[in-house]
Amino acid sequence: MFLSELISLNDALYKVNQNQKVLNTETIFLKDAQGRVLAKPIISYHNIPPFDKSTRDGYAVIAEDTYDQSNDIKLKIIDRIGAGDFSDKTINHGEAIVIATGAPIPKGANAVLMKEFTEEIDDYVKVYSSIEPNKNIAPKAEDIACGDLILEANTLIRPQEMSLIASAGYNKIEVFNKPRVKLIITGNELVEPSKELGNAKIINSNQFVISGMVRSAGAICDIEHACDDFDEIKLAIEKASKEYDLIITTGGTAISKGDLIVDVVQELGEVLFHGVNIRPGKLAGAGIINETQIFMLSGQPAAAMVQFDFFARPYIFNMQGINYKNISVKRRSNTQIKSRLGRVDIIKAYCDEDSIQVLKRGSGVIRSMVKANSYILLDENHKGIHEGESVDIMFFRDMVWPII
């Protein structure tokens, strides 16, 4: 299949989006759920707090007993409640119960007097301060009531969600499966990293960067290296299409290799597009084989990374049931930036709060990718921008699976 015409980035993204799949679900232990996505809403089994609880260490009392500070106040201690304990006694006027932070308020009491404002002598507590009703009590169900919807389906589970789910009473939950991605690296010239390099050989660095990006999008990645041979690639892709949730290839999308990958996809299934009006990354392709999505990335690492970030990353996120979109923010540019009208330019940059530094452009420049923390996006309607103009910035930090 010959690369006849480039489609626009928006059209390419639309085609991918139209074919977005969401994976099946599985039930796992909550302790293993960090970075996974809820498949069902979480309804609380419990009130949180489960009872009126003390927020201080001190004495459960009847507030009214503390009002008259003109006389010495002494309350009789009738019980002691530690954390995890409770008292079945009822407080009457003139009585108090020692209580720990987090413990249930005993019957009859309506406030907790802080230890600091008291003195304990034998079985009595002397009260040096008055207190209002309800003071130092967190009422039952203040945070969450039994039956409350506490988390919607499709929520990413970070440590704080784990805590909330635990408090709601769940030790197992239903989540979307983790995508299994097959990365097929093509290129006769590629060899493993080593100190010595054969004639005309290039180190296979794509396997590291692309598999790492797959993992950073929450998926599992298996890697295979295929030579530039139609039958070998066909066998690898056909097998992967039956065993994996997604296939990513690098290399073999340019003319020299007879568009090997694209031809294979054409024969095995459907090519959604091949050639997108972006720079770098023009030779991006996508297709579907046996209902499995395949993204065809360039052999050049920096081009492949851009293609990954715009096509594969959102697809992998969304397979996990999360509604992900690449986010850009506006920044005023402190520099002139060149781009071509009619094409989306995706420019590696280092941006901080005040300035934008444009990094070296070109498909092969991996070093810029290491320095960059963002992409500058200049869409088809821009013929460069001038200093002082507003520009769209996509920060890498907003593209990562946020498992903080």
Added chain:
Amino acid sequence: MFLSELISLNDALYKVNQNQKVLNTETIFLKDAQGRVLAKPIISYHNIPPFDKSTRDGYAVIAEDTYDQSNDIKLKIIDRIGAGDFSDKTINHGEAIVIATGAPIPKGANAVLMKEFTEEIDDYVKVYSSIEPNKNIAPKAEDIACGDLILEANTLIRPQEMSLIASAGYNKIEVFNKPRVKLIITGNELVEPSKELGNAKIINSNQFVISGMVRSAGAICDIEHACDDFDEIKLAIEKASKEYDLIITTGGTAISKGDLIVDVVQELGEVLFHGVNIRPGKLAGAGIINETQIFMLSGQPAAAMVQFDFFARPYIFNMQGINYKNISVKRRSNTQIKSRLGRVDIIKAYCDEDSIQVLKRGSGVIRSMVKANSYILLDENHKGIHEGESVDIMFFRDMVWPII
């Protein structure tokens, strides 16, 4: 040990910083290095590209042979170079060699003519466009020269660094060890998540949120649950101090439990501080036992999270050889925010580009932590701020191990 006096956040951070440890190093395969930190600088074994290479599919030619477009130009094809191949032939005037993207430029040639501007007939190529010398050639060592320092020690390894290290010729590298953290959760009242809850019992949600945060800081976390018993806690902490790189405890720092944890640390080693002038999280403590750092966090999840983010997270990052500091940015507040003079207020918030939403405050409110994407910081010199004033925001996204 009685909590007599609160120290300032800055003093507490200074004490932790003075005792910062950096872990030993180990040599691992590059494929396993994502999210690790380089212990040694990386010097390239190779030139990148390793040879003058073609950036196009087409014909290696002598540029001068294409200048005279007034006559038909036909060059004799004397060889073909695919990816991973090379030619030992030398091009003379009137000759061309078919060349693939990425392949080495043969001797004698000084430009690559794109396939699109040619036509191949038998063993000849007809040339329909002139070309300048050096066109479509990436010169040897254009990106990186053999012997170049390409990455400094103490660099976090993301996918793009993996790619660069591979290209430099390394399949194994030296990195700092991954911290092994022991999380000891104390509290007689704590039980595992379940649908049924015993009288006065509270679900142990801290184990999930704190272990998750430990992992999000690049470390390994083992969890133990100890009862509120001096000897039991002492045994657990002493053992952990010999087997782990860091200990984190939750609970047992308030007065009701006799400051159990603090007393144990006092007996086994040194308490650096106990009680910090922040809200929430006042009862934070830190100490050292058998040269192992221990952070004593509150039992209340939202307080423990703040204490983790300000003390444990930077410590864990820095153990791995990375120079981490909590970063805050300035934002104009669209709302009035209350705080107390003389204390650092750390307020959960949801901030976007235009607005700040203050979330419910208090130590126990885990639900706010789920909604929050940032902390508002109001230091000791603030007695609240007014609408329109500038305020410091710490985004959670800047606190995560950025393995994109």
